Each structure stands twice: as structure tokens, then as C-alpha cells.
Amino acid sequence: MNPAPDAQPETTVEERAALLRLCQRYGIAPDYHDIWGKHTVVPEHGLRALLRAMGVEAGDRAQVEASLRADEEAQAAQAIRAPLPPVVVFWLDAQPWTLTLQAGVRDARMHWNLVEESGALHDGDVHDFRIELPNSMSFGYHRLDLRIEVRVNESGDSPAAGSTEDRIENRLLASTLIIVAPPRCYLPPLLREGHRVWGPAVQLYALRSQRNWGIGDFNDLAKLVRLCGKHGAALVGLNPLHALFPHNPDHASPYAPSSRRFYNVLYLDVEAVEEYAHCAEARSQVMAPDFQARLRTLRSMDLVDYKAVAAVKMPILELLYGQFRRVSLTDVNPRRAQDFRAFQASGGLALRQHALFETLQEYFHRLDGEVWGWSQWSYPYRDPNSPEVAEFARTHAERVEYFEYLQWQAELQLAAVGMSSLDSRLGIGLYQDLAVSVDRSGAESWSAQDLYTQSASAGCPPDDFNLHGQDWGLLPLLPERLRARAYAPFIAVLRANMRHAGALRIDHVMGLARLFWVPRGDLPDAGAYVAYPFEHLLAILTLESQRNRCLIIGEDLGTVPDEVRQAMDRCRILSYRVLYFSRQQGGEFQAPNEFPLNALVTSATHDLATLAGFWEGRDLELRRNLGLFPNQAMRLQQLEERKRDCAQLLSALQRESLLPPDISPQPRWPLAMTPQLALAVQEYLARTPSRVLVVQLEDLFGCRDQVNLPGTVDQYPNWRRKLPLELEKWEEDGRFAELARRLAADRRQ
Numbered sequence: 001m002n003p004a005p006d007a008q009p010e011t012t013v014e015e016r017a018a019l020l021r022l023c024q025r026y027g028i029a030p031d032y033h034d035i036w037g038k039h040t041v042v043p044e045h046g047l048r049a050l051l052r053a054m055g056v057e058a059g060d061r062a063q064v065e066a067s068l069r070a071d072e073e074a075q076a077a078q079a080i081r082a083p084l085p086p087v088v089v090f091w092l093d094a095q096p097w098t099l100t101l102q103a104g105v106r107d108a109r110m111h112w113n114l115v116e117e118s119g120a121l122h123d124g125d126v127h128d129f130r131i132e133l134p135n136s137m138s139f140g141y142h143r144l145d146l147r148i149e150v151r152v153n154e155s156g157d158s159p160a161a162g163s164t165e166d167r168i169e170n171r172l173l174a175s176t177l178i179i180v181a182p183p184r185c186y187l188p189p190l191l192r193e194g195h196r197v198w199g200p201a202v203q204l205y206a207l208r209s210q211r212n213w214g215i216g217d218f219n220d221l222a223k224l225v226r227l228c229g230k231h232g233a234a235l236v237g238l239n240p241l242h243a244l245f246p247h248n249p250d251h252a253s254p255y256a257p258s259s260r261r262f263y264n265v266l267y268l269d270v271e272a273v274e275e276y277a278h279c280a281e282a283r284s285q286v287m288a289p290d291f292q293a294r295l296r297t298l299r300s301m302d303l304v305d306y307k308a309v310a311a312v313k314m315p316i317l318e319l320l321y322g323q324f325r326r327v328s329l330t331d332v333n334p335r336r337a338q339d340f341r342a343f344q345a346s347g348g349l350a351l352r353q354h355a356l357f358e359t360l361q362e363y364f365h366r367l368d369g370e371v372w373g374w375s376q377w378s379y380p381y382r383d384p385n386s387p388e389v390a391e392f393a394r395t396h397a398e399r400v401e402y403f404e405y406l407q408w409q410a411e412l413q414l415a416a417v418g419m420s421s422l423d424s425r426l427g428i429g430l431y432q433d434l435a436v437s438v439d440r441s442g443a444e445s446w447s448a449q450d451l452y453t454q455s456a457s458a459g460c461p462p463d464d465f466n467l468h469g470q471d472w473g474l475l476p477l478l479p480e481r482l483r484a485r486a487y488a489p490f491i492a493v494l495r496a497n498m499r500h501a502g503a504l505r506i507d508h509v510m511g512l513a514r515l516f517w518v519p520r521g522d523l524p525d526a527g528a529y530v531a532y533p534f535e536h537l538l539a540i541l542t543l544e545s546q547r548n549r550c551l552i553i554g555e556d557l558g559t560v561p562d563e564v565r566q567a568m569d570r571c572r573i574l575s576y577r578v579l580y581f582s583r584q585q586g587g588e589f590q591a592p593n594e595f596p597l598n599a600l601v602t603s604a605t606h607d608l609a610t611l612a613g614f615w616e617g618r619d620l621e622l623r624r625n626l627g628l629f630p631n632q633a634m635r636l637q638q639l640e641e642r643k644r645d646c647a648q649l650l651s652a653l654q655r656e657s658l659l660p661p662d663i664s665p666q667p668r669w670p671l672a673m674t675p676q677l678a679l680a681v682q683e684y685l686a687r688t689p690s691r692v693l694v695v696q697l698e699d700l701f702g703c704r705d706q707v708n709l710p711g712t713v714d715q716y717p718n719w720r721r722k723l724p725l726e727l728e729k730w731e732e733d734g735r736f737a738e739l740a741r742r743l744a745a746d747r748r749q
Contacts, residue, residue, distance in 0.1 A: 011044065011061070015061045015064070016044070018061070018064045018065060018068060019044065019047060019048070019058065019064050021068060022051060022056065022058060022064055022067055022068055022071075023047055023050075023051065023528075025068075025071055026051060026054055026056060026480075026530075027479060027530050027531030027532070028042075028047060028050050028051065028517075028528050028529075028530055028531075029042070029514070029528055029529040029530070029531070030042050030047060030528070032461065032528070032529050033559065034461045034462060034463070034559065035461070035462075035463045035558060035559050040461065042526070042527070042528040043525075043526055045526065046519055046522065046525075046526035046527060046528055047528060049455070049456075049519035049520075049522065049526065050456060050517050050519055050527075050528055050530065051067075052455060053453040053455035053456040053517065053519065053520070054453060054478060054480075055453075056071075079102040082102075082173075082174045083101040083102045083129075083146065083173065083174055084099070084101065084102065084144070084146055084174040084175070084176040085102065085176060085483075086176060086177065086483060086484055086485075086486050087176065087177045087179060087483060087486050087487060087536060088144075088176055088177070088178050088179070089179045089181060089535060089536050089539045090133070090178065090179070090180050090181070091180075091181050091182075091183055091539065092138075092139050092180055092181060092182050092183055093183040095135050096132065096133075096135060097132075097133040097134075097135065097137075097180075098130055098131070098132055098133070099130070099131040099133060099144075100129060100130050100131075101126070101129040101130070101131075101146075108148050108149060108150075109125065109126075109148070109149040110125070110126035110146060110147065110148050110149070110173065111123065111124070111125055111126065111146075111147045111148075111149065111170060112124055112125075112126060112131050112144060112145065112146050112147070113144070113145045113147070114133065114134070114137075114142060114143070114144050114145075114178070115142065115143045115145075116137060116138070116140065116142045117140040117141055117142060118138070118140075122134050126146070131144075131146075133178070137178075137180050138180065139180045139181055139182045139543055139546070140179075140180060140543070141177060141178070141179055141543075142177070142178040142179075142180065143175065143176075143177065143178070144175065144176050144177075144178050145172055145174075145175050146172075146173045146174045146175070146176075147170040147171060147172055147173060148170070148171055148173045149168055149169075149170055150168070150169050150170075150171050151167070151168060151169075152167060152169050177486045179536070179539050179540065179543065180543075181538075181539035181540070181542050181543045182542050182543060182546050183542070183570075183571070184542060184570075184571055184572035185541065185542050185545035185546065185551070185552045185571055185572045185573055186545045186546045186548075186549050186550055186551060186552070187551065187572060188427060188428050188502065188549075188551055189427075190234060190427040190428065191551070191691050191692075195234075195427075195747075196686075196689070196690070196691055196692075196693070196747045197233075197234035197235065197427060197428065197691065197692055197693070197747065198233060198234065198686065198692070198693040198694070198695065198743045198744075198747055199228060199233040199234050199235035199236055199237060199426075199428070199431065199692075199693075199694060199695070200224075200228065200233065200236060200237065200694070200695050200696075200697050200700070200736075201236075201237030201238070201431070201602070201694045201695065201696050201697065202216075202221075202224065202236065202237065202238065202239075202697050202723075203216075203238075203239045203606065203707055203719070203721075204216045204217075204220075204221060204238055204239060204241070204267060205239075205252075205266075205267075205304050205719070205720075205722075206304075206697075206707075206721060206722045206723045207220040207221070207224065207722075207723060207727060208299065208722050208723055208724075208725065208726045208727065209223070209299075209726055209727045209728060210299070210726055210728050211271075212269070212299065213270065213295055213298060213299075213309060213312055213313055214295065214297075214298025214299055214301065214304065214305065214308065214309045214312070215266055215267070215298075215304050215306070215309045216267070216722075217267050217268060217269040218267055218268065218269050218272070218410075218413035218414055218416070218417055219269035219272055219413075220269075220727060221236070221238075221267075221417050222416065222417045222420045223727050224236060224727065225417060225420045225421050225424055225426065225429075225430075226420060226424050227727075227730065227731075227736070228424065228426060229421070229423075229424025229425055229426050230424070231736065231737060231740035232740055232744045233426065233740065234426055234427035234428045234692075235426060235427070235428035235429060235430070235431040235502060235503055235692070235694075236421070236426070236429075236430055236431060237431040237433075237505075237694050238430060238431065238432050238433060239254045239433055239606070239719075240254040240255060240257065240260075240432070240433045240434065240435045240507075241254070241263050241264055241267065241414070241432065242254060242257030242258070242259060242260045242262070242263070242264060242435055243257055243258045243259040243260075243261075243262040243263055243264055243265070243354070243407075243442075243443065244257055244258055244264050244266075245258055245361075245439075245441075245442065246265065246310065246314065246358060246362070247358075247361050247362050247365040248365075248372065249266065249306035249307045249309065249310040250306050250307055251439075252304075252306055252718065252719040252720060253708075253718065253719055254433075254435065254719065255435045255436070255472075255474075255507065256435070256438075256439045256472070256473060256474060257435055257438055257439060257442065257444075258357075258438065258439060258441075258442030258443045258444065259354055259438065259442060259443045259444040260434065260435055260438060260444065260493050260496070260497065261350055261354070261444070261492060261493055261496040262351070262354050262407050262410075262443075262496070263407060263410035263411070263414065264410075265317075265406040265407070265409070265410055266306065266309060266310060266313060267410065267413075268313065268317065268406070268409055268410055268413060269413060270286075270313055270316050270317060270320070271286070272413060273317070273320050273409050274336070275320040275321075275323040275324050275327075276316075276320055278323060278327065279319055279320055279322075279323040281319055282316050282319040282320055282323070285315075285316065285319070286316060291312070294308075294312055295312065298312070301722070302721070302722055303717050303720040303721060303722065304719075304720045304721075304722060306720075317406060317409075318402065321402045321405045321406075324336070324340075324405060325398070328340070340404075340405070340408055343404075343407075343408045343411065344404055344408075347404070347407070350447070350492065351404055351407060352400070352404070353384055353443070353446075353447040354403070354407070354443045354444075354447070355400045355401070355402075355403035355404045355407070356384070356389070356392075356393050356400050357374070357384075357442075357443035357446050357447065358400075358403040358443065359392075359393075359396050359399045359400045359403060360374070360377065360381055360389070360392065361373070361374065361377075362399075363392075363396070364376070364377050364378070364381075372441055373439075373440065373441020373442065374441065374442075374445075374446040375440075375441065375454075382446070384446060384447050384449075414500050415499075415500055417430065417500065418430060418500035418501075421502065426502070427502075428502040428503050428551060428692075429500075429501065429502030429503070430500060430501045430502055430503075431501065431502065431503040431504070431505065431551075431553075431694070432497055432498075432500075432501040432503070432504050432505070433504070433505045433507060434493070434494075434497050434504055434505065434506055434507060435474075435507055436458055436472070436474055436507050436508045436511055436515075437452075437458055437472075437474035437475055437476065437477065437511075438452075438474060438475055439473065439474065439475075440452075440454060440457075440473065440474075440475050445475050448489060450478075450481055451477055451478060451481050451482060451485070451489055452475040452476065452477060452478065453475065453476055453478055454475065454520070455519070455520045456475075456476055456517040456518060456519055456520055457471045457472060457473050457474060457475070457476070457517070457518045457520060458472050458474040458475070458476050458511070458515055458516065458517065458518075459471040459472050459516050459517075459518040459524050459527060460472075460516050460524070460558070461516060461524060461525075461527065461559075462524070462525075463558060463559075466710055466711055467630055467634070468523070468524060468525070468630075469518075469523070469524025469525060469527065470524060470710065470711075471518045471523075471524055476515055476517050476530065477489075477532075479530070479531070479532050479533060482532075482533075483533055483536070487536060487537070487540055490537060490540060491540055491544065494540070494541065494544045494548075495544060495548065498544060498545075498548035498550040499548070501548075501550055502549070502550060502551060503550060503551035503552070503553060503692075504545075504550050504551070504552055504553070505553045505554075505555055505576070505600075506541075506552065506553070506554050506555060506573075507555050508555055509554030509555055509556050509560075509564070509568070509573070510556065510558075510560050510561070510564050511532070512532060512534055512537045512538060512541070512564075513531070513532060513534035513561065513563070513564050513567075514529045514530060514531050514532060514534075514561070515529065515530055515532060516528070516529055516530075517529075517530050534563075534564070534567070538567055538571060541571075541573070542571050551574065551692075552572075552573045552574065553573070553574045553575075553576055553600045553692070554568050554573045554574065554575065554576060555576045556568065556575050556576055557576060557578065557581065557605075568598075569598060572598060573598075574598050574599055574600050574691060574692065575596060575598060575599040575600070576599070576600055576602075577595060577596070577599045577600065577601045577602070577690065578601075578602055578603070578604060578605060578608070579601070579602070579603045579604070579681070579684075579685060580603070580604060580608060580614065580645075582595065582601075587644070587648065588648050588651070588652065589648055589649055589652040591652070591655070591656075592656065592684060592685070592687035592688045592689075593687075593688070593689065595688035595689060595690045596689075596690060597689050597690060597691060598690075598691065599688075599690040599691065599692070600690065600691070600692040600693070600694055601685045601688050601690045601692070601693050601694070602685070602693070602694040602695070602696060603681055603682065603685065603695070603696060603699055604696055604699065604706075605696075606706070606707040606708050607706070607707075607708050607710050608706060609706050610696065610698045610699055610703050610704060610705070610706055611673060611678055611681060611696075611698075611699040612673040612678070612699070612702050612703060612704045613703075613704045613705060613706055614642075614645075614646075615646060615671050615672070615673040615677075616670055616671060616672065616673065616704065617639065617642050617669075617670065618704045618705065619706060619709075620635065620638055620639055620642060622705075622709060622716070623635075623709075623711075626709075626712060626715050626716065628711050628712075643669050646667075646669075646671055647665075647666065647667075649681070650663065650664075650665045650666075650667065651665060652684065653677075653680050653681070653684060656684055656687065658680040658683055658684055659680065660674065660676040660677055660680055662674075662676075663676075663677055673702065675702065675735065678699055678700070678702065679738065679739060679742060681699075682695055682699070682700075682739060682742070682743060683742055683743070683746055686742070686743045686746035686747050687746050693743065693747065695739065695743075697723055698721075698723070700735055700736065700739055701723055701724050701725060701735065702724075703721070703723070703724065705721060707719065707721060
């Protein structure tokens, strides 16, 4: 742990003022208000630790003052060297577009050239250090070059005063990316026409079927999509599909990925890979009685056994890659080889480095099973640009290509699911989820080390569910580095996750404006909020949303600044409204007509109790058994609050004439959730004016235990619980059809 605040020497008023100025320069807020409205001052040791995490020395007064001076000098030098910032944002509905230079070269003529993405050219002179940009630009990413007129002699040097042996040259002074953003995010035609839609949300791994290999896969997802189309759903919600860790399948959280640009290959349907039909060895192994027995065991389990699933899938996938090399890469099937080479080319350096990371991590993990990430590799291999890494890539080229092949198969199978959603006329299609950031040990943090700090984690302050706050173990992006890269990594992540999606949920959308950083090795109470270039990130989000025809939902639970919610409303980013938290001032549940239009509504989330679990107090029982309450008084308080919540929900249903006849509006605790009561809750949400309703499948099927229990790692089977019913039996079971019938009636009104 870092030293506690009382271990720090006392600072004077002047010293603290200097520290706060330095924090302000780097966007670190010295205080905040928690979810209960309590004002919290960040301890000084936390502020200093976060400055260090940004590469700024602030250990004592001398270092703080030196860092302030260095920053002022760097800003002054940068303004002279590059009078344009790396990125400038304009909104399509906010003209005129005028760009003012940060600094100028006196007594010199300057000229600008603008190249639009379309190739259209514009130019002009700089007047009074201002550039008036053409109002004909469409939204997109455009490049502006600023040139200065310089006199040079024949040798290329600036001539002596009065020399006549010279010529005029226009030298490049600065370049900047001009982002012209549409005012609002994309809205699908169904929603533009005023329809209110619904769809289920599923944890993909949780799908059971009679043919999968112990984990829900892309084939199961396609079946669910077709079923939803048949019953009038407009979308299918998913957990993040991000790449995890093949060497450690039990690292199962989709919100702590290795990379957000690539896929979790355990979701592959092995038998749907084209090579499977032509690989006799693979088919022989799969059809062997002992292998089939293993598959039956994996399917029958109530929890996903990730390690056992990987043990059956990965060896067969290796055989299929071998078949691909023997056939497609030897001119027997040139079409497929060409498709693969095109995929590699489109994936570029990012794909190559991801596959190289997988190969390196596999190599070092086999040498030492305790090697969990790249920071434990032999030192030269920690640098993706080192000669040793280049040599490793050369000598392990086939293995690197194997991991590229897996990503190719995942891309093909998810693309097929996307096409299935179109064929099934879902209206929106796949509703995917984007995690806040990445795990510190993974591919993205290795290949882009300059973008992330390794000395802090993203997290959150204390709240009702996590009384000590949270450290998510995810790496925060460095705002200044992201801006210097013209946000290219952020753009790439958005595009990767929108490619086959009709809607995208931005987890912890507040992170576009500010993110809570926790110093590494310290507790969350030493953390602070760090500001991000919200307007720039918001502009990019609206632009990519329109280009990819992708609806955007922002998860805005908890303490969210007013300016974030106002911007979401202005840019048509749907709010994320959860029934449990949708209350009036007196604690009563909001009436359906009090919910907002531009919102997605749902009964719960993966981090909260299921409807049955909430009703029975199952989550409170779990937290008690696992010692997650700080004291008995807190547990009893939350139990009493839960009893009131349940009574208030019954009253809300009764006001809407939705209370089932066999349910008393004044029941005795403990309560039991019934199928009809669960449907009544979904009907209640269906009556809201909100554009989208998402039904958690755990609620439909009466699951008592929640998907993820925050605050636990190994004490609870997070991200492993399967749904109780095989996909093939849903129609016969009738609950999904009945849900669809009732919601369709309410949503059409």
C-alpha cells in the first residue's frame, strides 16, 4: 500500500495551492460528491500518486514547482512550434467554422490547405491569425495543413537581409485533424417512425443448446436471432464479445478484456468452420465416443467450465488451421486464401500485434504457468517494437498466423449473425456492449503502452452496493496521449464494435467526460476523478454512430454530472434506465409515463439481482454469506429497504392494473416470484414511452442468482451461470412466446 495521508509531511497553504494548480493542469479533480451527496476531499498522497501515474513528478514542493515550470515552458514551446492543436472539432449545426491559431509567426504570410475525406480541396490565406473554413464541408475527418511563406536562397538557407538571390517557398508549419460531427447519433427507421421496440438481453456464454460444446456460441446466437425475428423483437442484447485470454480461460469477465478490438474465440462454433467439413482427422476426433461424452457432460453443467471448454475446442481448431494451411494456402483453394489475406491486410498492424501477443503469452506461460501477463515476460519482449520481438515473430510466423485465423473465423461467424438479423427483420439487430477499458495484462495494453498508465486503475467511489468503492483493475487511458494520437485508438475501438451491431451500449458512459482513477496499490478512497476531452469524444461517437448506422445507449447509472446527461440528450444518446433505481422522491417507483422517451429501460443489469433474486432477497443473503456487509446493522437496514421496495413495486403494478389476481398487494415476507408476476413487471416497463425495452433472460426464466456479484472474484461463480432451458425447447416451453405477445400489445399502444 502507499503511505497513508498521516505519513505525509504537512504542507503549507502555498504548497497545496501549487499542487492543486498542477492537478488542474492535468485534469485531476481534488474533490467530488459521492452518491449520497457527501463532499469528499481527495487525500494529497492520492493526488501525488495520480500525477506520477501520468508521468508528472509531484512528490514534494520542489518537484511540484519544477513540474509546473516544465509544463508552462512546454506549452509555450508547443504553441510556437505547432500553432494548431492536433485535433479540432466542429459541429455540423454550429457554423461559422473559425479556427484561431494558438500563436503566430509575426510578419509572415501563412496559407492553409484543407483536404476533405472525399478528396475535395479548399485553400486560403490566414488573416489576423484566423482561418475561416468553408461551410460546405460534410461531416467526417478532414486534414488541414498550415504553411508559412519563407524566402530561401539557392542553397536552401534563409538569405541575408537585402539579398536578391532567393526564392519563395511555402513550408509546412503545422497539420491538424478537423472533425466535423453531426449533431445527433443515428436513430434506426423504426424509432424515427415512433415505434417503441423490445428485445432480450443474453450473456452469450449462458445459452444452452443440444449441439454446442458447453458454452453458447455464434451458432446459438444466430438461432436466437431468428427466434426473436419470428416473435417480433427488434434487437438482441449481448455481453461484450471482446477478446479474453486463451492461455487462461478462467479469466472470464467480458468487462476485463485483453483487447476490445478483437473477439473471444471460445464463442466459435467449431463445426461451422469451413475446414471442419474437409478435415477427416478433426471429424474423427469429435465423433469419438469419449469426445462426445465430454461434450454431453459440458452441456449438462449449470456453470460454464471455461477451462474444459477450451480443452475441447482449441485442439480441434488447431487441426482446422492445419487443414487450411495444407489446402487453402497451397493453391488448392485460392479463393479462401485470398479472403484470409484480405482479412489480414484489413486488420493491419493491430491484428498482427494481437496475434503476436497471443503467441508470446502462450510461449511464456508454457515455460512458467505463473506468467499471467506481458509485464512478467523476459524484459526485451515487453517492448512490441524490440528486435527480439521481431525475431520471435519471424521464427513463430505459423503460430502467429494461427491466432489471426481464429480472429478471421470469429469475424466470419459474427458477420453471419449480423446478416441473420437483417434476414429476420429485427429492425435494430445485435445490441453489443463496449467495456470501459482493458486488463493491464492483455494485448491492447502491451501493444499501446504509451496510451495507458500502468500506475493506476479505473474504478468508482463508494456506493450502496460497494461501500468501500471499487478498483476494477482496468487501465485508464492517458487523455493527453489519446489527444496527441488524434483519437485514432478510440475511433478504431468504436468501429470494431459497431461493425456488426445495430446498437452499442457504452459502459460507464460518464468515462467519456471523467473517469475515477485509483492509484495502484492503494484503496479507492485515495482515488480521484480525471477529466477527458468530452466534447471531442462525443463528436467522434456521433460521427461513427451515423456512419455505422448504429444506435448508441449510454450506461449512465450512479453519480453522473448534469452536463453529461444534457449532452446525451442533445446528441440523442439513449439513457439507460433500470427499474430498481427509477424512483420518485418519496421512494415510490416511477409511473410508466414518467420515464423518458430517449431511453432504454430494463428491470436489472448483470451486476444486480435478478428479478427473482431481488424479490426473495437472494442477493442480500449471498452478500451476508460472503461477508460483504461491513456490519449487521447495514444488512438489516438493506433488508428492511428491500421489503419496502417489494411492497412499493406491487403497489405500482396495482395502479397500472397489472397485479396478478393471485398476488396480494400486501404480502408477507419472504416473497416468491411467480411467472405471471415477472411478466407483469415487464409489461409495466413496456408501457413506458421509452424507445427501447430490454428483457433480461434470467428474469424471464426465473433465475434466482445474478450473473456477476461485484466485490467478489473466486468467492462466487461470476460470468458462468447458464440459462436453465435449451434453445430448442423455448418454443415448447411457451414463456418466450407469451412474453413477446404481451410486450407487442403494450409496445404498439
